[in-house]
Amino acid sequence: MSSIKTRLKSVPIIGAAWARFRCRQLHRAYEQRRDDYARITIERGLRYDEQDTILAVRTRISDRGYVPIKRETNDIHTFALIPQVSWHKHLLPDLHELGPVTLFDYVAAGYSSEIFYGRPQWNSEHMRLRKDMLSKVLPMFRDAHRKRLVDWIVCYGGGQDISASVIKQIVSEYGVPTVNMTFDDKHGWAGPYCGEHCTGARDLTKEFDVFYTSARVACEWHLVEGGRAIYMPEGFDNSYFHPRKREKDIPVSFVGASYGFRQDVIKFLQDHGIDIQAYGKGWPRGFANDPVDIFNRSAINLGMGGIGYSESLTNVKGRDFEIPGTGGGVYLTSFNPDLAQHFVVGEEIICYRNRDEMLELIRYYLQHRDEAEKIAERGRIRCLRQHRWLYRYQKGLCIIGILSDQKKYQGAV
Numbered sequence: 001m002s003s004i005k006t007r008l009k010s011v012p013i014i015g016a017a018w019a020r021f022r023c024r025q026l027h028r029a030y031e032q033r034r035d036d037y038a039r040i041t042i043e044r045g046l047r048y049d050e051q052d053t054i055l056a057v058r059t060r061i062s063d064r065g066y067v068p069i070k071r072e073t074n075d076i077h078t079f080a081l082i083p084q085v086s087w088h089k090h091l092l093p094d095l096h097e098l099g100p101v102t103l104f105d106y107v108a109a110g111y112s113s114e115i116f117y118g119r120p121q122w123n124s125e126h127m128r129l130r131k132d133m134l135s136k137v138l139p140m141f142r143d144a145h146r147k148r149l150v151d152w153i154v155c156y157g158g159g160q161d162i163s164a165s166v167i168k169q170i171v172s173e174y175g176v177p178t179v180n181m182t183f184d185d186k187h188g189w190a191g192p193y194c195g196e197h198c199t200g201a202r203d204l205t206k207e208f209d210v211f212y213t214s215a216r217v218a219c220e221w222h223l224v225e226g227g228r229a230i231y232m233p234e235g236f237d238n239s240y241f242h243p244r245k246r247e248k249d250i251p252v253s254f255v256g257a258s259y260g261f262r263q264d265v266i267k268f269l270q271d272h273g274i275d276i277q278a279y280g281k282g283w284p285r286g287f288a289n290d291p292v293d294i295f296n297r298s299a300i301n302l303g304m305g306g307i308g309y310s311e312s313l314t315n316v317k318g319r320d321f322e323i324p325g326t327g328g329g330v331y332l333t334s335f336n337p338d339l340a341q342h343f344v345v346g347e348e349i350i351c352y353r354n355r356d357e358m359l360e361l362i363r364y365y366l367q368h369r370d371e372a373e374k375i376a377e378r379g380r381i382r383c384l385r386q387h388r389w390l391y392r393y394q395k396g397l398c399i400i401g402i403l404s405d406q407k408k409y410q411g412a413v
Helices: 002-009 012-044 050-063 088-098 124-134 137-147 164-174 218-224 262-271 291-297 319-326 355-367 369-386 389-400
Strands: 078-081 101-104 152-156 178-182 210-213 229-231 250-255 276-279 298-302 310-314 330-334 350-352
Touching (some): 012 218, 152 164, 152 389, 210 218, 210 389, 250 262, 250 355
Parallel strands (some): 250 276
16 A cells, blocks of 8 residues: 555656645644644643743752762763664763763664664554563663662653653662653644553653653743653754765765655755756655765755645754764755754854745856855864753753753753
């Protein structure tokens, strides 16, 4: 059935109609959720404020009788629940810079990520495997904590990867502060039921002391559901994303899977004479085995900040920091008011609001490559100063009271 659907969508007229339908579907679901939560926050007299949230986190930890041990960076023991799939490996180097890491990786334990990810529905076998996988978390934590006290628990994932009940049990037994990160709340907030709760952040948030979300609008969603969210965008792994001396032999590149509106954008640029090379699942060139090489060889690295089938519904993305952090070609992406908090647009990155602006900016900077290179250099400096994963972690450690002086950490202020 899926192969038939794929073939049908490859027919231009059918594919375009399908994309319009999915875009409308996405917008309706998002707008309904956004407006429902806005109404509830008003009815309950709620208002998101970061300082209030930090106070709530510290009160929650104190009320259960736990006193975090003050540590220095390089002496913090992290228990990480981060499956090593996709880009997740880039979360680990800066965790190791903080100190020893005990990693629970269900992929290494023999569970395929395909069992848990991207499922429109879960059957009894999937739920059994998830339960079996999660049964191994608590024993590993107890062993790690016995060998050396765990200072905090860091997770990346939704309800398919993490169990609210397991986190609750660890906290009730040990009191250790917990932090989770989800960066797809705008469209992955709930998700299908997976045996205990939904796959998104909605049913998990109240069980964690701190929840990182990359969508400011979702901070109040977490608040309504009993959570303590901090707006925190993705970061970048400086051990991997860094400059290389390469000839700029690719005028424009895009690295990312071919789906949604992206095919139309690439065709639009090609139809207007732009030499753009696209890499990733579904493109003729296939995956970029070494994306950092592509970023460094490109005069312009194109980003698309839209979500799924929508160009206008945007979210901060990992590549928004990885590409500028690499310091290769200049980064050109969709304008997003959240992203504009983290860079000086026009000086450190470039942004467009529609396809015509995208085209015009590409033509301009291909003719003014010296300007593009200077913008890329400034973007790299900004990322090194503020946008490493290390700084995201340090802010969380300051919030929960393990690191004491927030002002000393560049990315944590």
